[in-house]
Amino acid sequence: MNNQKDLNRRDFFRKTAAMSVTAIAGTSLVSSNAKADDPAIMHHPAWGQKWGDPVTKNRYGVPSKYEHNVLRRNTKLLASGNFRASIAVAPIQESMGIITPNGLFFSRSHGGVAHVDPKEYRLMIHGLVEKPIVLTLEQLKRYPSVTRTHFIECPANGGQEWRGPQFNSIQFAKGFMSCAEWTGVYLKTILEDLGLKPEAQWMLAEGSDNSEMGRSIPVEKVLDDAMIVWGQNGEALRPEQGYPVRILLPGWEGNLCVKWLKRLEFSAEPWYAKEETSKYTALKPSGKAVQHFYANEVNSTVTSPSPEIDWKDLKDGDIVEIEGLAWSGMGTITAVDFSLDGGKNYVEAKLKGLVLPKSWTRWSYLHTYKKGDTLLLTSRAIDDAGYIQPTIDQETTIMGVESVYHRNAVETWEVTATGEVNHVQMRTPGGIKNA
Amino acid sequence: MLKLNRKLLATASVAAAIALLAVGCGGETGTAGSTQINGKATIDGGTTYPVVNDKTGPYYVNPQVAADASKINNGRVPTANELAAWDKDIMPDGTGLPEGSGSVEEGEEIYDAKCVMCHGDFGSGGGGYPALSKGNAYDLQKTLTNNRVNDPDADGPTRVFGSYWPQVSTLYWYIKDGMPHPFSKSLSADEVYALTAYVLNINEFEIDGVEVDDEYVLDREKLLKVKMPNVDGFEPNIDGPNALDRVRAYYANATNFGAQNLKQGAERCMSNCQEASVKVIHINGGIRGFLPPMSDVRDLPATQEVKIDVKEAYKNTCAMCHDSYLAPGSAEWKPFLAEGMDVVYKKAIHGTEGGMPAKGGTDLSDSNFKTVVDYITSGKVK
Numbered sequence: 001m002n003n004q005k006d007l008n009r010r011d012f013f014r015k016t017a018a019m020s021v022t023a024i025a026g027t028s029l030v031s032s033n034a035k036a037d038d039p040a041i042m043h044h045p046a047w048g049q050k051w052g053d054p055v056t057k058n059r060y061g062v063p064s065k066y067e068h069n070v071l072r073r074n075t076k077l078l079a080s081g082n083f084r085a086s087i088a089v090a091p092i093q094e095s096m097g098i099i100t101p102n103g104l105f106f107s108r109s110h111g112g113v114a115h116v117d118p119k120e121y122r123l124m125i126h127g128l129v130e131k132p133i134v135l136t137l138e139q140l141k142r143y144p145s146v147t148r149t150h151f152i153e154c155p156a157n158g159g160q161e162w163r164g165p166q167f168n169s170i171q172f173a174k175g176f177m178s179c180a181e182w183t184g185v186y187l188k189t190i191l192e193d194l195g196l197k198p199e200a201q202w203m204l205a206e207g208s209d210n211s212e213m214g215r216s217i218p219v220e221k222v223l224d225d226a227m228i229v230w231g232q233n234g235e236a237l238r239p240e241q242g243y244p245v246r247i248l249l250p251g252w253e254g255n256l257c258v259k260w261l262k263r264l265e266f267s268a269e270p271w272y273a274k275e276e277t278s279k280y281t282a283l284k285p286s287g288k289a290v291q292h293f294y295a296n297e298v299n300s301t302v303t304s305p306s307p308e309i310d311w312k313d314l315k316d317g318d319i320v321e322i323e324g325l326a327w328s329g330m331g332t333i334t335a336v337d338f339s340l341d342g343g344k345n346y347v348e349a350k351l352k353g354l355v356l357p358k359s360w361t362r363w364s365y366l367h368t369y370k371k372g373d374t375l376l377l378t379s380r381a382i383d384d385a386g387y388i389q390p391t392i393d394q395e396t397t398i399m400g401v402e403s404v405y406h407r408n409a410v411e412t413w414e415v416t417a418t419g420e421v422n423h424v425q426m427r428t429p430g431g432i433k434n435a
Numbered sequence: 436m437l438k439l440n441r442k443l444l445a446t447a448s449v450a451a452a453i454a455l456l457a458v459g460c461g462g463e464t465g466t467a468g469s470t471q472i473n474g475k476a477t478i479d480g481g482t483t484y485p486v487v488n489d490k491t492g493p494y495y496v497n498p499q500v501a502a503d504a505s506k507i508n509n510g511r512v513p514t515a516n517e518l519a520a521w522d523k524d525i526m527p528d529g530t531g532l533p534e535g536s537g538s539v540e541e542g543e544e545i546y547d548a549k550c551v552m553c554h555g556d557f558g559s560g561g562g563g564y565p566a567l568s569k570g571n572a573y574d575l576q577k578t579l580t581n582n583r584v585n586d587p588d589a590d591g592p593t594r595v596f597g598s599y600w601p602q603v604s605t606l607y608w609y610i611k612d613g614m615p616h617p618f619s620k621s622l623s624a625d626e627v628y629a630l631t632a633y634v635l636n637i638n639e640f641e642i643d644g645v646e647v648d649d650e651y652v653l654d655r656e657k658l659l660k661v662k663m664p665n666v667d668g669f670e671p672n673i674d675g676p677n678a679l680d681r682v683r684a685y686y687a688n689a690t691n692f693g694a695q696n697l698k699q700g701a702e703r704c705m706s707n708c709q710e711a712s713v714k715v716i717h718i719n720g721g722i723r724g725f726l727p728p729m730s731d732v733r734d735l736p737a738t739q740e741v742k743i744d745v746k747e748a749y750k751n752t753c754a755m756c757h758d759s760y761l762a763p764g765s766a767e768w769k770p771f772l773a774e775g776m777d778v779v780y781k782k783a784i785h786g787t788e789g790g791m792p793a794k795g796g797t798d799l800s801d802s803n804f805k806t807v808v809d810y811i812t813s814g815k816v817k
Contacts, residue, residue, distance in 0.1 A: 144499075211613045272601060277602065356492070414717075431583075
């Protein structure tokens with residue numbers, strides 16, 4: 001241990017000496033040693049010379065006022081009903097680690113955000129069970145709880161770009177998702193008491209909001225890892241996430257994770273709810289559409305740089321971290337491959353931090369920037385079920401370009417010679433003709 | 436190893452199966468597999484993480500929960516009236532579909548009064564709201580193969596209620612529960628029949644060989660006879676007793692849903708991976724109009740002056756010192772006021788060596804704080 005410390009110290013002194021030499025030799029280090037003093041250092045800042053806020057201010061804390069541009073955003077093209085049947089997307093270009101702050105978690109509703117009175121909250125579970133029940137919020141929260149970190153992704157994430165890139169923005173191209181630590185109860189724990197009848201194949205989850213959003217869920221998922229959740233990152237769910245209670249189906253379409261949850265009914269047959277027929281179905285070239293398209297497949301993106309946060313300020317020779325997210329609704333990320341030439345050649349990037357099932361996973365690659373280089377940054381994730389992200393041509397050959405949902409082909413950012421970052425796609429123009 | 440497990444699981448008990456998974460895979464990811472607790476492959480083609488040695492994947496679980504969950508007895512059994520009040524969903528076989536009737540004519544009246552402002556004339560859509568019809572449903576169903584992957588310049592498929600939806604029960608159910616959008620659950624059963632009849636009419640439907648014309652009167656019996664043109668347009672088949680096994684089989688094959696799986700022959704290519712036909716495609720026009728506009732600038736937000744309650748501000752911040760010295764309107768202010776209000780304001784805003792903190796320690800704007808100073812020096816709120 002001591003030896004290691006000594007080695008590190010020696011290493012440090014050696015590097016410092018080397019740096020001093022370089023400095024004297026008059027390379028770029030000298031220019032950063034410029035004579036002009038930085039006023040930010042030379043003057044006492046105003047905040048250091050007067051009282052700060054009393055602890056009595058902001059009983060519920062808010063971000064620094066300087067962070068006011070870190071926001072969920074909308075576009076009218078993804079909205080109907082005066083933003084009541086609409087989506088607000090998360091600023092994932094600003095995301096750190098694998099947790100999305102509750103106030104920035106993407107928000108999608110089909111009839112506006114409902115404000116449910118917790119005193120009047122009831123959850124009814126009935127249908128093909130031995131004993132139907134109704135629970136108050138207090139009774140629900142009395143079940144032994146579990147806490148899990150999972151992303152929720154709208155399956156239309158990237159769905160506007162089947163026929164070509166549309167958004168010069170990672171927030172809009174990939175921000176139909178967020179990741180949080182959820183607290184609730186496994187549905188299978190509640191069903192131990194209720195007793196599921198053997199002919200039960202499906203469960204309807206229904207919300208109490210204006211649109212009474214409902215979806216059919218196979219009991220296989222219910223008995224595996226489906227949760228009824230009331231906690232999000234250590235506090236009550238936000239109204240936008242279904243306060244006080246939503247269902248969470250780890251890894252599956254966000255639309256299936258019904259918010260403002262009011263009723264669960266078990267049945268032998270599925271329901272054909274509006275959001276599992278008219279929408280959330282993926283039309284293939286055969287004319288048939290995939291219905292009950294549950295899991296969000298393995299996916300990844302480069303978050304830094306991004307079209308929003310570019311490399312214009314980088315200097316020649318800067319060592320810069322290229323960072324990204326990888327996620328799979330079908331398992332755990334096992335590897336992320338990274339390409340500087342749009343997917344012609346890949347190297348394996350490094351995973352970092354916690355690698356959890358059906359969760360955002362961080363990956364990293366250190367790059368030495370050469371001023372004037374044009375790069376095509378592409379990432380490709382692999383999960384423990386064996387799935388690997390397809391190329392755009394591979395995916396459109398099977399799925400066509402009309403499916404809207406579940407687009408998980410690799411994504412590319414072009415870094416121009418000046419360090420601008422643009423969203424592009426690597427594909428065969430006109431598409432691969434379908435057999 | 437996983438394939439072997441699946442074979443073994445077919446005959447093994449659940450307990451033995453879990454033990455096998457634990458022994459078979461071992462290590463850090465010992466609980467990951469593609470086989471569920473019932474011995475079958477996962478329904479979504481993904482990985483499952485059964486509890487082994489009190490852990491599921493990386494998470495510890497309390498084993499007492501599984502052992503005792505059946506004895507937890509929370510909540511109560513709902514009454515028959517409560518069940519009836521909430522169990523209002525409508526299924527394709529007519530479960531939940533109420534008796535009643537309504538005509539196309541009545542439907543058009545309701546539509547023009549409550550629906551047209553969003554869904555447009557004759558359901559043509561607009562303003563971000565979906566179209567309810569684009570013409571004859573039977574003809575438009577044939578457009579579903581117009582996939583622009585084959586011809587980028589072709590007209591794409593038309594997906595509206597008539598051409599795309601597999602079940603008519605969905606329409607009645609959604610109108611009843613979700614419409615009109617700003618006043619949902621306000622329509623009677625008869626009104627919903629009338630609107631459903633109108634939507635069938637503008638999609639040029641036939642029921643049992645009879646055209647749904649302007650005089651048509653729809654009721655429960657007739658609605659259940661509607662055959663949707665695209666009823667067979669979806670996969671996998673989710674109806675009947677073996678539905679889950681069919682879904683399982685569908686997702687076991689990655690090519691069914693556009694995925695690539697290394698265990699099913701996909702390749703993890705690391706070099707020379709691209710066909711020569713692949714080009715860099717830039718955004719052509721694209722979608723803009725982000726609200727609020729995109730920005731990563733860290734500056735102070737534009738502020739709007741908010742009027743404050745001066746006496747309340749005094750009470751919360753100033754009173755503890757100023758009640759006993761230089762109280763509001765006190766004669767002690769005389770020598771200070773003689774220096775002029777500008778000097779008083781300056782001292783108040785920037786603080787004094789005599790102990791007055793800048794703005795009394797508040798973060799009020801200068802102009803707001805001056806109104807507090809005015810109150811303290813005069814005893815009056817202006």
